[in-house]
Amino acid sequence: GIQVEQSPPDLILQEGANSTLRCNFSDSVNNLQWFHQNPWGQLINLFYIPSGTKQNGRLSATTVATERYSLLYISSSQTTDSGVYFCAVYTGGFKTIFGAGTRLFVKA
Amino acid sequence: EAQVTQNPRYLITVTGKKLTVTCSQNMNHEYMSWYRQDPGLGLRQIYYSMNVEVTDKGDVPEGYKVSRKEKRNFPLILESPSPNQTSLYFCASSSTGGTTQHFGDGTRLSIL
Numbered sequence: 001g002i003q004v005e006q007s008p009p010d011l012i013l014q015e016g017a018n019s020t021l022r023c024n025f026s027d028s029v030n031n032l033q034w035f036h037q038n039p040w041g042q043l044i045n046l047f048y049i050p051s052g053t054k055q056n057g058r059l060s061a062t063t064v065a066t067e068r069y070s071l072l073y074i075s076s077s078q079t080t081d082s083g084v085y086f087c088a089v090y091t092g093g094f095k096t097i098f099g100a101g102t103r104l105f106v107k108a
Numbered sequence: 109e110a111q112v113t114q115n116p117r118y119l120i121t122v123t124g125k126k127l128t129v130t131c132s133q134n135m136n137h138e139y140m141s142w143y144r145q146d147p148g149l150g151l152r153q154i155y156y157s158m159n160v161e162v163t164d165k166g167d168v169p170e171g172y173k174v175s176r177k178e179k180r181n182f183p184l185i186l187e188s189p190s191p192n193q194t195s196l197y198f199c200a201s202s203s204t205g206g207t208t209q210h211f212g213d214g215t216r217l218s219i220l
Contacts, residue, residue, distance in 0.1 A: 001167075030206045043198065043211040086150060090206040094158060095166060096141065098150040 002027045004089055006099035013077050013106050021072040021102045023087035030090045032063050034072050037084040037101070046072070046085075077106045110135045114199050114212035121189060122220050129184045129215050131199035139202045140182040141166070141209070142174065144195040151198065157182055189219045 003026040013019055023032070034046040047054050047061040049070065054061055058077075063070040074081055084101040091097065112133045121127055133140065141156035143166075153166030157176040171193055173185040182201075186193060196216050200209040 033208060035211075041196065041214050041216075043214075045208060045210065048208040088151070088209075094139070094156055094164070094206065096143075096153050096156075096209070097167075098143075098152070100148060100150040 002029065002089060002091055002097050004087065004097050004099040006085075006087060006102050008102060009100070010103045011105070013104065015077060015079060015106055015108050017077050017106075018073070018075045019077060019104070021074070021085050021104075023070040023072070023099055025068050025070075025089050025097075027068070028065070030092055032065075032070050032090070033088045034061055034070070035086045035088065036081075037086065039083055043086075074104075077104075079106045079108050082106050110210070112199055112201055112210050112212040114197075114215045116215060117213065118216050120218045120220065123190055124188050127186050127189060127217075129186075129197060129199075129217070131182045131184065131212060132180050133182075133201040133210070134180065135201060135203070135210065136179065137201035137203050137210075138179070139204055139207075139209075140176065141200045142172070142182070142184045143198045143200065144168065144193075145198065145214075146195050154184070154197075186217075189217075191219050193217065194219045 005024045031050040036044045049063045051065045060073045088098045142154040143151040155174040157163045199212045202209045
């Protein structure tokens with residue numbers, strides 16, 4: 001089956017720094033979504049991005065489907081950005097495969 | 109307000125005692141799914157449903173049952189829970205498979 005790998009697994013930033021999170025997938029996928037899991041465990045939709053680039057405030061994402069990767073950019077990080085970031089890919093059989101996540105801690 | 113509602117949010121129970129975790133969505137979504145989250149493994153799909161009476165296995169279906177008798181509800185049933193099913197469980201829905209999934213707040217199950 002499809003493998004989804006996220007890097008780095010852990011990231012510590014100083015408030016105000018920028019970062020790039022990466023999601024690689026091993027085969028063609030129908031779609032891709034990025035989530036943020038906050039410290040209370042809630043999963044928050046960030047981007048639904050099968051291809052191209054999207055931006056939402058300080059966050060942006062780019063998916064290059066032909067090269068099987070997606071990037072999530074966080075600019076001017078804030079302490080509220082802390083948590084775990086997941087990418088999830090959707091296969092043709094309606095299955096969803098999640099990566100193991102990137103754990104981010106932003107220091108004040 | 110559009111939402112996915114799971115109940116209970118927390119449950120501690122004992123091995124072998126049947127339990128059901130309910131999931132309800134108010135967005136008229138066709139697609140619903142259950143996941144479990146374990147440390148270091150991300151979320152893994154248990155079962156999903158494309159519509160009423162249509163369900164299929166995800167990656168980790170052993171020990172779980174589901175049913176989809178109404179469009180809005182997709183309960184997860186543990187007939188004989190075991191300690192290895194201790195986990196954080198999420199329900200999700202989307203208008204169709206492969207589109208933006210909306211998640212419930214999670215159910216933390218502890219099976220002793």
